[in-house]
Amino acid sequence: MADYCINLFLDQEQQKKIEELGLGDHIQEIDGKKAVQVAMSKKDQKKLQKGFPDIEFDSSNACVLPDEAQITLADIIFELKSLDVMKFAITKLYNPLAGKALRSKT
Numbered sequence: 001m002a003d004y005c006i007n008l009f010l011d012q013e014q015q016k017k018i019e020e021l022g023l024g025d026h027i028q029e030i031d032g033k034k035a036v037q038v039a040m041s042k043k044d045q046k047k048l049q050k051g052f053p054d055i056e057f058d059s060s061n062a063c064v065l066p067d068e069a070q071i072t073l074a075d076i077i078f079e080l081k082s083l084d085v086m087k088f089a090i091t092k093l094y095n096p097l098a099g100k101a102l103r104s105k106t
Contacts, residue, residue: 002039004061006048006073009035014074021081030062037062038073040086051094069093 007030015034026036049055057063076089
């Protein structure tokens, strides 16, 4: 089990796609909703917290991403046909320059 995970809540269409990919056995019920958990390392968790300062982790070290990031993560899962996507996904979700002013050389 990974140190941290993202709870990716699924609508019916996403749930069907997950099942079609052969990942249906990973679907769980979390807070009354269907979801899959995407594992991540402590390093990925730190990057996510920098990229999404309002993100909160529960007692089981799980978080929920903002809507836009959830959609991006789901698309990556569907493209790679796997839940082991964080090495790739973190590059799409984490922008180290977010919120920083651009400096020009003068």
